[in-house]
Amino acid sequence: MRKKTCYIICEDNNDYRESLMAFLDEDDELVCCGSFENAENIINKINTSQPDVVLMDIDMPVKNGIEALKEIKQSLPEKEVIMLTVFEDRENVFEAVCAGASGYLLKNTSPVIIAESIRVVMNGGAAMTPVIARKALQFFQKPLKNNAPGLTAQEQQVLKLLVNGLSYKMIAAKIDVVIDTIRYHIKKIYDKLHVHSAPEAVAKAIRDKLV
Amino acid sequence: MRKKTCYIICEDNNDYRESLMAFLDEDDELVCCGSFENAENIINKINTSQPDVVLMDIDMPVKNGIEALKEIKQSLPEKEVIMLTVFEDRENVFEAVCAGASGYLLKNTSPVIIAESIRVVMNGGAAMTPVIARKALQFFQKPLKNNAPGLTAQEQQVLKLLVNGLSYKMIAAKIDVVIDTIRYHIKKIYDKLHVHSAPEAVAKAIRDKLV
DNA sequence: CATCATACTACATCATCATGTAACGTTACG
DNA sequence: CGTAACGTTACATGATGATGTAGTATGATG
Numbered sequence: 001m002r003k004k005t006c007y008i009i010c011e012d013n014n015d016y017r018e019s020l021m022a023f024l025d026e027d028d029e030l031v032c033c034g035s036f037e038n039a040e041n042i043i044n045k046i047n048t049s050q051p052d053v054v055l056m057d058i059d060m061p062v063k064n065g066i067e068a069l070k071e072i073k074q075s076l077p078e079k080e081v082i083m084l085t086v087f088e089d090r091e092n093v094f095e096a097v098c099a100g101a102s103g104y105l106l107k108n109t110s111p112v113i114i115a116e117s118i119r120v121v122m123n124g125g126a127a128m129t130p131v132i133a134r135k136a137l138q139f140f141q142k143p144l145k146n147n148a149p150g151l152t153a154q155e156q157q158v159l160k161l162l163v164n165g166l167s168y169k170m171i172a173a174k175i176d177v178v179i180d181t182i183r184y185h186i187k188k189i190y191d192k193l194h195v196h197s198a199p200e201a202v203a204k205a206i207r208d209k210l211v
Numbered sequence: 212m213r214k215k216t217c218y219i220i221c222e223d224n225n226d227y228r229e230s231l232m233a234f235l236d237e238d239d240e241l242v243c244c245g246s247f248e249n250a251e252n253i254i255n256k257i258n259t260s261q262p263d264v265v266l267m268d269i270d271m272p273v274k275n276g277i278e279a280l281k282e283i284k285q286s287l288p289e290k291e292v293i294m295l296t297v298f299e300d301r302e303n304v305f306e307a308v309c310a311g312a313s314g315y316l317l318k319n320t321s322p323v324i325i326a327e328s329i330r331v332v333m334n335g336g337a338a339m340t341p342v343i344a345r346k347a348l349q350f351f352q353k354p355l356k357n358n359a360p361g362l363t364a365q366e367q368q369v370l371k372l373l374v375n376g377l378s379y380k381m382i383a384a385k386i387d388v389v390i391d392t393i394r395y396h397i398k399k400i401y402d403k404l405h406v407h408s409a410p411e412a413v414a415k416a417i418r419d420k421l422v
Numbered sequence: 423c424a425t426c427a428t429a430c431t432a433c434a435t436c437a438t439c440a441t442g443t444a445a446c447g448t449t450a451c452g
Numbered sequence: 453c454g455t456a457a458c459g460t461t462a463c464a465t466g467a468t469g470a471t472g473t474a475g476t477a478t479g480a481t482g
Contacts, residue, residue: 100352102345126344130336133344134313137337140351141311152428165411167468181430187471188428197438198410198469200376206417365459378438392460398441399458407440408468 005122008034008045009055010065011084016107020055023111030118039068043075051079053118056101058085058092066095073100080121084114093135103127104136149192151210158185160211163202216333219245219256220266221276222295227318231266234322241329250279254286262290264329267312269296269303277306284311291332295325304346314338315347360403362421369396371422374413 007030011017017035024030034049038060046054054072058065069081082103083096096104102121105114106129117127128136151159154175161171168186172179186198193210195201205211218241222228228246235241245260249271257265265283269276280292293314294307307315313332316325317340328338339347362370365386372382379397383390397409404421406412416422 125341
């Protein structure tokens with residue numbers, strides 16, 4: 001017989017937790033090895049219950065579910081975590097995905113789908129509803145040509161080289177002009193980016209994907 | 212009666228294209244308004260056929276499907292594009308998702324799922340298999356605590372402030388030490404990051420997620 | 423044609439940075 | 453208890469950066 005998949009659930013709503021567990025217990029591939037109403041000392045909880053998958057609520061007393069997720073991925077990165085929450089805002093989805101959640105489901109998701117999602121995650125997939133998936137993907141659909149500050153071609157080139165760590169002198173040599181020309185461009189760049197130093201400019205360029 | 216969803220398909224394999232169309236035509240919510248064996252002049256094709264959704268192969272003669280996707284998102288960002296391909300490598304998935312694909316399916320996907328995926332996309336969702344979704348998500352799961360260079364707590368603090376654009380003087384004021392102390396820390400940081408200037412350090416810190 | 427934006431060069435000046443050397447205190451460790 | 457790692461301050465010096473002013477040239481725009 002196939003080895004069962006063990007899961008734990010962290011969820012402060014007793015009714016929801018109990019009813020979900022009751023349903024999942026009907027599935028003969030799944031077995032609950034822990035049920036908690038908060039995520040305190042989540043690492044200890046996992047070490048004692050040894051689950052394959054963690055179902056994690058977000059809004060819980062004492063310890064936020066995303067914080068718990070981060071702790072898990074810090075200490076036990078191989079554990080799969082599926083967020084199970086009422087939130088579907090970009091912030092929470094983004095946080096959870098960045099922190100390494102393998103799934104993100106809403107609580108109104110059918111228990112059938114939740115069971116299926118656990119299987120999906122165990123098979124190396126990610127489990128989320130299409131709408132959540134869309135939100136997740138939107139985060140790294142680069143607004144790529146974010147040339148809002150209206151940098152000219154030369155300025156972009158100079159900024160790029162600056163970001164790559166080149167000094168004025170090196171940039172000048174690279175694009176074959178005098179160093180004063182680089183000063184000129186850099187000043188213009190600073191004005192447009194509203195900064196006053198190279199580190200600021202570099203940080204802004206990278207973060208705003210200007211290069 | 213509900214308005215039908217119009218789609219076009221760009222796919223160089225005639226057999227696959229024809230058989231998929233034949234199946235999708237059975238679905239009374241879907242109607243094919245264009246069928247092409249390459250993605251040349253994709254904008255023109257779309258303007259004349261006016262689809263809601265584009266099914267796009269990647270490996271096609273003349274014009275790569277991802278290039279076509281980029282053109283579509285550039286000119287007609289509201290059109291939904293679902294990639295339909297044999298490739299499931301990180302590169303292609305990443306490229307497609309970044310370029311704004313609303314879905315990414317493998318050609319061995321059941322036609323039933325493909326039809327369902329079109330509906331999903333029309334309802335504001337993203338359509339992909341769990342395994343593809345996982346690959347997509349992995350791209351922006353930050354390896355967050357990348358403190359490989361072994362920076363001390365103070366050094367991390369100083370680096371963070373430097374990245375935020377503060378001058379030595381400002382950093383010194385912020386953590387209430389003399390400017391020479393900042394010089395000392397910065398030097399250490401440069402040594403550990405193997406850089407020799409603030410812009411380099413900032414770029415490295417952000418890219419390697421040291422802060 | 424006049425004007426504007428862009429690009430390049432030059433010169434000047436003060437501020438800031440990069441680097442080295444050196445000394446002192448604290449905490450942790452074998 | 454000596455040593456090592458870390459944090460702190462100090463001093464010095466040459467290099468680089470930040471900012472301003474100013475002149476020239478070119479292509480585009482109206």
